[in-house]
Amino acid sequence: GENVEQHPSTLSVQEGDSAVIKCTYSDSASNYFPWYKQELGKRPQLIIDIRSNVGEKKDQRIAVTLNKTAKHFSLHITETQPEDSAVYFCAAIISGYALNFGKGTSLLVTP
């Protein structure tokens, strides 16, 4: 079954607008939640992560929020730019051993 669910699978926004991607997880013991960005043909790279003792973390135009009670976390990108276009993956540690990834969100930012 799905340990990490990610929505939406595709997202199109206009340059300057905000983009929000949401993920839910099943393991209440999960305590590490990274977000990766993957450009076409390249390797995934970490853009931000959050641990369970924090509710929100921000890095310039990117922020992540975590609701442990509801077992969901979200990625927020403000003032989007064309170079933000990529596939974004959320992940969570499942069973304490390895990351489980969502299926990805393909973000397109149009000028």
Added chain:
Amino acid sequence: DGGITQSPKYLFRKEGQNVTLSCEQNLNHDAMYWYRQDPGQGLRLIYYSQIVNDFQKGDIAEGYSVSREKKESFPLTVTSAQKNPTAFYLCASSPDERNEQFFGPGTRLTVL
């Protein structure tokens, strides 16, 4: 881009052949991972290793095998038992399982 490498970048295999994908890291990381990426499927865990000479199956281990004889190296063998091996394979490493994973550039395997 340095630190974790994979080779080859592209690999073509005939049906019935075993192939081995290389993954090397010089980051002194204890943990290493292999993922398979298919369109629309995200990253699925094949095998992972938390320490030398130890490894565990991930969600889709059938038809794959690994070894971890050295800290720096975690090769993946795709055997003939893997029914649909055509995919993009990513290797990653991390200091431990609760920290950032660093990915290699990937190997694209095509079965002819």
